Amino acid sequence: MRKPKVVVLGAGYGGIMTTVNLQKKLGVSEADITLVNKNDYHYETTWLHEVSAGTLHHDRSRVPVKNLINTSKVNFVQDTVVDVKTEEKRVILENSELEYDYLVVALGYESETFGIKGLKEHAFSIANINSARLIREHIDYVFATYNNEVEKRDELLTIVVGGAGFTGIELVGELANRVPQLCKEFDIPREKVRVICVEAAPTALPGFDPELVEYAVTQLERKGVEFKIGTAIKEATEEGIIVAKDDQVEEIKAATVIWAAGVRGSYLIEKAGFENMRGRVKVDPQLRAPGLDNVFIVGDCSLMINPETERPYPPTAQIAMQQGETCAHNLAVLVRGQGEMQEFKPDLKGTVCSLGHDDAIGVVFGRKLFGSSASFMKKVVDNRALYLQGGAGLVMKKGKFNFF
Amino acid sequence: MRKPKVVVLGAGYGGIMTTVNLQKKLGVSEADITLVNKNDYHYETTWLHEVSAGTLHHDRSRVPVKNLINTSKVNFVQDTVVDVKTEEKRVILENSELEYDYLVVALGYESETFGIKGLKEHAFSIANINSARLIREHIDYVFATYNNEVEKRDELLTIVVGGAGFTGIELVGELANRVPQLCKEFDIPREKVRVICVEAAPTALPGFDPELVEYAVTQLERKGVEFKIGTAIKEATEEGIIVAKDDQVEEIKAATVIWAAGVRGSYLIEKAGFENMRGRVKVDPQLRAPGLDNVFIVGDCSLMINPETERPYPPTAQIAMQQGETCAHNLAVLVRGQGEMQEFKPDLKGTVCSLGHDDAIGVVFGRKLFGSSASFMKKVVDNRALYLQGGAGLVMKKGKFNFF
Incomplete structure (x- = not known):
């Protein structure tokens, strides 16, 4: 009897948790499991703000995929997904193709710039290990440049973070800790350095308890972070950013601009023709794509509505990991043709x-x-x-x- | 009785050795000694190739001036020399002025690009701590950039060193050791990295024993360094360099070009009106500037002819330090008005x-x-x-x- 082929795309939180649980549930004789990932490592996405700020080395935030999976049960393919053909049950990779009976799409997030002019060209974003350590090295480089110039350009020492949401706040928190180290490393007076957090919403950390928000903002301001709340980034340029608050337009010169205000699901979701909102697919309670009984979508590419708030659950690691567990259970049920599939219910701790x-x-x-x-x-x-x-x-x- | 004022400009090898020896020879009542330096630290210039390559942290190669001098005997002024007025016995600093009875000019070297087009704009040079760590950070940054681009640009991983003289060879030696670390740090295949050493002369290390030169070149080639000997850099551009060997012109794309093929004395020597050759003043046997009994010049701003070869001694730390000792002795003789001045004779070990x-x-x-x-x-x-x-x-x- 032919073994069903299970293919998992992506070794982020959702993909790795699906795979790790699946290899526990299924025996080698029950299914062919293949995990596809661009890199040979998994990384902790929620730690990347530390890598970007330079407070945690990137090797601390990643782990070889082969250390997480049981290679006698799971076939690991290091390759980049190019397209998914659900009608043909095929995945196109850069260097090969895979057929599947069951597919798990866990392709993660991308930065969403909402069409703001110049952001793609002139701002960094925290997307993965490569982009996070690039931010770290960029900051080091512009700080190292400062004392080499006869006419000192203070904008080399200005770091703008776009967004005071979860990622933005965590990033400026790390940067606040990093700045004194940078000043020591590159002989720079602390008072020349600016870390500015710009947020369009009327508050930092929208949705958080106001008392906690006030604590956070006060603490970060004490560490030297400047907040520009209710202020929208209108444009990013080679020199910095242009912001507007009410009708006041201001230019902030900054050699480093990091956009941390928006994410969306992978562009491959659109390319593969799934019905989606910004790369996120509204999945059924069993985590399957609409109309496709054999295609699961977990993590940041999936969209589920929180019935209490009637708004989508945020794309968090916590939910992605829990989805991975449910997805693995449901896959095992389908592969065996016995048991009961579970409905996914996030357990928000x-x-x-x-x-x-x-x-x-x-x-x-x-x-x-x-x-x-x-x-x-x-x-x-x-x-x-x-x-x-x-x-x-x-x-x-x-x-x-x-x-x- | 008014104490004579001794002013030492520069805390490099020559200046610091003059000061350190002078404070041993003279009592507080005998002279007012002032040391002027741009930074509050002295650095080991001969170690800067290691700082540039990233194999030695810059803090290992520098030491606070106040740790070297006896601050109860020597007044330290951290400032930048703007001009020297020998007729008025005055030194103009950025933030003040100093009068002197005796002056020691030890202002060190600068990079000399011999008018090669684009070198000043597009090539790095190892001039001081700031420029050395900038090279280190630049290399880190371009290596970090590599994996962020969809179309990989191998020139990001090409490092060109202009000059296979002493500094050029020591630099490529460190780079050869550094490259494997860089590859590990930034997930880069070793075979993509090129370190190319370009030398216009018909041999590497001109003037060195040929057997030693052959050993050096062979060892460095084994570590992956490419040599282009008898090849002149015609131009540096944004993309890299243009070289010529015989009539063959070639473009080498490289994100990092480091010019290590020429130094000259400080431009302040010219500005102050000393008779000079490329910022170096032909001093008398007591190390004084021609016609100025009270102005000593030591280190890379001084020029002395080696009677054996009838060519100038090279600008080395060894000679600068020995000059500092002689200079301190001669100053003490002048200040006291007794004893015998020494003629400087390098003791080349x-x-x-x-x-x-x-x-x-x-x-x-x-x-x-x-x-x-x-x-x-x-x-x-x-x-x-x-x-x-x-x-x-x-x-x-x-x-x-x-x-x-």
Whole structure:
């Protein structure tokens, strides 16, 4: 009897959790499982703001795929997905093609610039390991340039972060910790450096508890971060950005602009012809694409409505990982032709937003947390994610234990 | 009685050795000694190729001036020299002016591009701590960029070093050691990286023993360095360089071009009106500027003819440091109005050229050295320089002990 072919696209949170759980549930004789990923490593996307700021080395935030999967059960193909042909049950890769009976699309997110002029050309975004360490190296380079010029250009030392959402806030928190190190490394007076966070919404961290938001903003301002709230980025240029608040237009010269205000699902979702909103597919309760019983979509390419708020769940690692577990269960049911598929229900344990390695805010199990207890919890969250992906061994290798 | 004012300009090898010896010879009541330097640190110029390549952190190659001088005897002014008015016995600094009775000009070297088109705009040079760490950060940045581009541009990974003289060879030696680290750091296949050394003369290391030169070139080629000997750089552009060998013109695309083929004395020498050749003043045997009994010039701004070869001594740290000792002696004689001034005679102990941390070539006390024994001797030379500047304490702090 021919074994069903299961293909998982992407080794991010959703893809890796699907694969790790699937290899536990299914025996070698039950299915051919193939995992496809562009790189030979998985990375912790939620840690990339630290890599970008230069406070965590990128090797600390990634792990070889082969350390996570059981290679006697899962076939790993390192290649880039070019297209998905659902009618032909085929995936086109850059160097080969794969047929499947069951497909898991876990292709992650991309930066969404909402058509703001110049952002794509002149702003960095935190998309992956490569782009995160490029930001780190760019900042190092412009800081190193400063003292080489006879006429000092202070804009070399200005870093603009677009967006005071979760990613933007976590990034400026790390940058605030990084700046003193950069000043020491490159002999730069601290007062010359500016870290500016620009947010179009009327508040930082929209949706967060206002008391926590106030704490976060105050703490970051104390560390030297400037906030421009209710201020929209109109354009990014070679020199910096142009912002507007009410009718006031201002140019901010900055050698480093990082866009951290929007993500969308992979452009491959559109290319493959799935019905979607910004690269996200509204999946059924079993996590399948509409009308396709054999195609699961998990992580940032999937869209589910939270019935309580009637708005989509945010694209978080927490949800992607939980989806991976449900997806693996449902796949096992389909492959075996027995059992009951599960409906996906996120188990939201809470959210913790880091403000640098020693500070954070959050709501966990309905309780508000500030400062070192929130920071402790953030590291627990990060280590728990590692545990789910790779067990205690991975936690020991890459875990965060600088609790105090 | 008014104390004579001694002003030393520059805290490089020549200036710091003059000051360190002077503060030993003269009591506080005998003279007012002032040392002027742009930075609050002295750096080991002969180590800057390591800083540039990223194999040695710049903090390892510099030391606060105040750790070297006795601040109860020497007044340290951190400022930039703008001009020297020898007729008025005044030095113009950016933020103040100083009068002197005796002056020591030890303003060091600058890069000399011999009018080659585009070099100033498009090539880096190893001039000081700032420019050396800029090279390091630039290389990191272009290597980090490589994997972010859809169409890979291999020229991002090409490093051209102009000149196979002492500095050029030492630089490619460090780069050869650095490249594997860079490849690991930025996930780059080693075979994509090129380090090319271009030299217009018919041999690498002109003036060195041919057997040693052959050893050096062979060893560096084994580490992946490409040599283009007898090849002149005609132009540097935004894309790389244009070279010519005989009548063959070739373009080499390279994101990093480092000019290491020429130095000259400080442009301040010309500005101050000293008779000079490329910023170097032919000093008398007591190291004084022609016609100026109270102005000493030491280090790379001085020019002395080697009677054996009838050519100028090369601008080396060894000679600058020895000049500092003689200069301090002669100053003490003048200040006291007693004793006998010395004529400067370089005591050339030899030359060792590093080929990376584990290899070198050299001639020491007339004996040829290769490989690890030369590399050992190179570190002895480096540590001895530290000892002369700052005693055993400085050797312990900054010395090179990675002998094997």
